[in-house]
Amino acid sequence: MSYNTILLDKHDNVAVITLNRPEALNALNAELLGEVVSALKEMEADSEIGCMIITGSDKAFAAGADIKEMAEQSMTDMMAADVFGHTQKAFMHDIKKPVIAAVNGYALGGGCELAMLCDFILAGETAKFGQPEINLGVIPGIGGSQRLTKLIGKSKAMDMMLTGRMMDANEAERAGLASRIFPTDDLVDEAIKVAGVIAGKSLPSVVMAKETVIKAVDIPTQDGVDFEKRCFYSLFSTEDQKEGMAAFVEKRQPNFKNK
Numbered sequence: 032m033s034y035n036t037i038l039l040d041k042h043d044n045v046a047v048i049t050l051n052r053p054e055a056l057n058a059l060n061a062e063l064l065g066e067v068v069s070a071l072k073e074m075e076a077d078s079e080i081g082c083m084i085i086t087g088s089d090k091a092f093a094a095g096a097d098i099k100e101m102a103e104q105s106m107t108d109m110m111a112a113d114v115f116g117h118t119q120k121a122f123m124h125d126i127k128k129p130v131i132a133a134v135n136g137y138a139l140g141g142g143c144e145l146a147m148l149c150d151f152i153l154a155g156e157t158a159k160f161g162q163p164e165i166n167l168g169v170i171p172g173i174g175g176s177q178r179l180t181k182l183i184g185k186s187k188a189m190d191m192m193l194t195g196r197m198m199d200a201n202e203a204e205r206a207g208l209a210s211r212i213f214p215t216d217d218l219v220d221e222a223i224k225v226a227g228v229i230a231g232k233s234l235p236s237v238v239m240a241k242e243t244v245i246k247a248v249d250i251p252t253q254d255g256v257d258f259e260k261r262c263f264y265s266l267f268s269t270e271d272q273k274e275g276m277a278a279f280v281e282k283r284q285p286n287f288k289n290k
């Protein structure tokens with residue numbers, strides 16, 4: 032299959048999906064999310080592949096959902112398209128092989144959430160994680176509130192989600208968001224080595240190891256994720272979401288009405 036917004040390479044038994052919208056810091060538009068899901072499914076069906084990696088550029092893993100694509104959407108538009116629901120379903124139900132996020136640069140909003148949808152996160156030294164949706168008059172919409180809280184605990188998750196601040200690689204590793212840190216330039220090669228170790232194991236045990244860890248943390252998550260999605264979409268009926276996203280597009284500070 033050919034893709035417009037991602038690159039797909041194979042390194043022996045490891046597949047590397049590189050998010051490739053440099054002009055928008057890999058902002059996650061509907062096309063890119065659809066292509067990530069298609070590539071994961073393609074690699075899931077490829078008997079040569081034992082482990083997948085999702086990565087971005089040195090500057091950005093992904094700077095969030097595409098604000099310019101979302102800015103004018105209504106609540107009904109968001110719920111009808113349900114792009115985030117489809118993406119999440121694919122990660123949670125269709126992909127049995129492990130997926131590693133290799134994060135350099137910004138992993139913000141949906142970018143941080145995409146990294147957390149992967150099975151674990153390897154961070155480059157310059158990685159920066161954040162859930163800055165609050166600055167746009169919205170909240171995370173693809174599981175971030177649930178997964179971040181489970182990974183780093185309530186206090187830090189509240190701090191991140193309510194202030195919108197960023198967390199560097201060291202803090203992310205200490206907090207349990209990233210499993211290991213590598214030098215920026217070596218990150219993808221190191222991730223391929225880690226993925227190669229996993230791909231060298233017995234696939235049935237790898238698939239079951241993944242499934243059991245997910246069960247340990249995730250059984251009640253679905254309810255929270257569904258709740259979060261309804262909240263996220265409903266925020267598209269507020270003036271403040273329109274103002275927050277318009278302000279970003281126009282490169283100015285937002286003037287929220289409902290303070």
Ligand code: CO8
Nearest residue numbers: 054055056058059094095096097098099139140141172173
């Ligand atoms: N959406 C659309 N375009 C973006 C985004 C984005 N999220 N982030 C950056 N861009 C664009 C900029 O508009 C700019 O384009 P142009 O050159 O045409 O003006 C280009 O990328 C480069 O960006 P900057 O000039 O802003 O680069 P800086 O180095 O000055 O700043 C930052 C980098 C700090 C990352 C800055 O770009 C920024 O703050 N970006 C927005 C971060 C953000 O708010 N992310 C959250 C988005 S909302 C969200 O993710 C909701 C999640 C819901 C579920 C998602 C499921 C996938």
